[in-house]
Amino acid sequence: MLRCQGSESEASICPMSQPDRRYEVAAAAWRVIVREGLDRTSLRAIAHELGCTTGVVTHHFRDKQALMLFALDQVTQRLTTGMAVLQREKMLERERLVAMLLTFLPQDTERQEILRVWVAFLGHAIGHPALMAAHQRSAAQLRAVVIDELRALQQAQQIRPAVNPAVEANVLLALVNGLGIDALIQAQCLDSQQQAQAIRQYVESLR
Amino acid sequence: MLRCQGSESEASICPMSQPDRRYEVAAAAWRVIVREGLDRTSLRAIAHELGCTTGVVTHHFRDKQALMLFALDQVTQRLTTGMAVLQREKMLERERLVAMLLTFLPQDTERQEILRVWVAFLGHAIGHPALMAAHQRSAAQLRAVVIDELRALQQAQQIRPAVNPAVEANVLLALVNGLGIDALIQAQCLDSQQQAQAIRQYVESLR
DNA sequence: TGCAATAGATAACAACTGTTATGCTACGGT
DNA sequence: ACCGTAGCATAACAGTTGTTATCTATTGCA
Numbered sequence: 001m002l003r004c005q006g007s008e009s010e011a012s013i014c015p016m017s018q019p020d021r022r023y024e025v026a027a028a029a030w031r032v033i034v035r036e037g038l039d040r041t042s043l044r045a046i047a048h049e050l051g052c053t054t055g056v057v058t059h060h061f062r063d064k065q066a067l068m069l070f071a072l073d074q075v076t077q078r079l080t081t082g083m084a085v086l087q088r089e090k091m092l093e094r095e096r097l098v099a100m101l102l103t104f105l106p107q108d109t110e111r112q113e114i115l116r117v118w119v120a121f122l123g124h125a126i127g128h129p130a131l132m133a134a135h136q137r138s139a140a141q142l143r144a145v146v147i148d149e150l151r152a153l154q155q156a157q158q159i160r161p162a163v164n165p166a167v168e169a170n171v172l173l174a175l176v177n178g179l180g181i182d183a184l185i186q187a188q189c190l191d192s193q194q195q196a197q198a199i200r201q202y203v204e205s206l207r
Numbered sequence: 208m209l210r211c212q213g214s215e216s217e218a219s220i221c222p223m224s225q226p227d228r229r230y231e232v233a234a235a236a237w238r239v240i241v242r243e244g245l246d247r248t249s250l251r252a253i254a255h256e257l258g259c260t261t262g263v264v265t266h267h268f269r270d271k272q273a274l275m276l277f278a279l280d281q282v283t284q285r286l287t288t289g290m291a292v293l294q295r296e297k298m299l300e301r302e303r304l305v306a307m308l309l310t311f312l313p314q315d316t317e318r319q320e321i322l323r324v325w326v327a328f329l330g331h332a333i334g335h336p337a338l339m340a341a342h343q344r345s346a347a348q349l350r351a352v353v354i355d356e357l358r359a360l361q362q363a364q365q366i367r368p369a370v371n372p373a374v375e376a377n378v379l380l381a382l383v384n385g386l387g388i389d390a391l392i393q394a395q396c397l398d399s400q401q402q403a404q405a406i407r408q409y410v411e412s413l414r
Numbered sequence: 415t416g417c418a419a420t421a422g423a424t425a426a427c428a429a430c431t432g433t434t435a436t437g438c439t440a441c442g443g444t
Numbered sequence: 445a446c447c448g449t450a451g452c453a454t455a456a457c458a459g460t461t462g463t464t465a466t467c468t469a470t471t472g473c474a
Binding site: 119120126127136173176181 | 240241242243244245246247323324326327328329330331332333334335339342343346347350373374376377378380381382383384385386388389392393394396397401405409412
C-alpha cells in the first residue's frame, strides 16, 4: 500500500512521500463540516468520521487551526484545478470563461460540498483575522485566473478593449459567489440553467 | 425610565411593553460576534459585553438558539427598514433601486457590521437546518422588496417589459451579496464607488 | 401596606473542547 | 538482529460551554 503520487500542496515541504494521510483527514473534516456544522467539527468527530481516533489528527497536524487552514486550502485547490482543466480542454472563447465561472456554482454534489465548506469557513473567518487572511489569499488566487482569462479573451478580440479585466473579474466572481450562496440557501428562485444564463449574459455584455 | 416605544418584531408576541431588553442583548451579541467570532460568542461573553451577568440573557431568551435567531432576525429587520426608508424618500427611478441595493454593501461601519454578522450566521447555518431556514425566510423577504421595486419600475416604463422581475431581483441580490463579501474579505480590488458603478451598470442594462 | 411578578445575580452541573503526554506496534535501514 | 522512527491509540488535563435552580431586589398593582 505504498502509493507515492506526488502531492503539490503548499504545505508539503515536510518529508512525506506517502499520499499524505492529511488529505484523508481533511476530507473527513469536510464531511463533518457539511453534515454537522463547523461548530460541531471537533477533532473527535473528525477522527470518528475517519474511523480512527484523535491520535491520527494530532499526529499529522500541529494544531486544529493547522488542520482548518489545510482544509480551507483544499477548497482553493479544487476550484483552481477545476478551472485549469477547462483552460486546457476547451477553445479560447467567451463560453470557456462561462464554463470556468460555473465551477463556483453547486451544479453537482461535489461542487455543493465545496461551496458549503467555503461558506462555513467564511463565516468562521469573521473575528478570526488569520482565517480571513487565508480567504484573502484564496480569493486573490482565483481572481488571478479569471483576470488572465479575460486578458486572453481581450487579446483574441473576444471582448471589448475598453473592458478592465481586473474590475470585471471582480464583478464576475462576485456574481457567481452571490448566485452560489443563493442556491445554497435554497432560495430556489433561480435554477441551475437560469444561473448559468445570468453569467452568460454578463459575459456577453463584455463583447 | 419607562420608555414605551412599540417594537414591531416578529417575536414580540410576549407581553412586553418595555423597549425590550432583548434588543440590547442582541446588540451586544452582534458586537461580540464581529469582534471575537461566532464560536467565541458565549452567553458569558455577551453578558460581559452588556455589563451584566448571564442571568440577563437566560431570563429574556429561552435558549441560546432563540437569542441567535432573534439576532439574525435583527439583520433582516435593519436591511428591510433601510430599503423602506429609501422607497419613501426618493422618487421612483432606476437610481432609487440602485440606492436600495447599495444598502447591502459595507459603505459605513454600521453596514459593515450588519454584513459581518450576516456572513457569520450564514456560515454557521451550514449543517444547521433551522438556521438555514431562517436565512431562507430572510432572503425571501428581501427579495420580495426588490421584486416589488422592479415591478413598479416596469410599470413606470423605466425598465423593459421583457425583464422578468423575479429573475432579475435574484441576480441583483446575488451581485450585491457577492460584492459585499468581496469587500469583507478585503480583496480591495474594487472600491466603494466601483462597486456602486457595477450595480448601476447592471440596473441600466435593464432599461 | 402588602402581594406578586419581573429582572437579575450567583452558583453548580454535566458535557464537551483542544492539547499534551505516554504507550504500543510495525517497518526500514544498518 | 537491532534500533529509531512513523503511525496511531489511549487517557488525563484544564478550560469552556449551555443549561438549570435558587436567591435577592425591585417594581406595579390592589
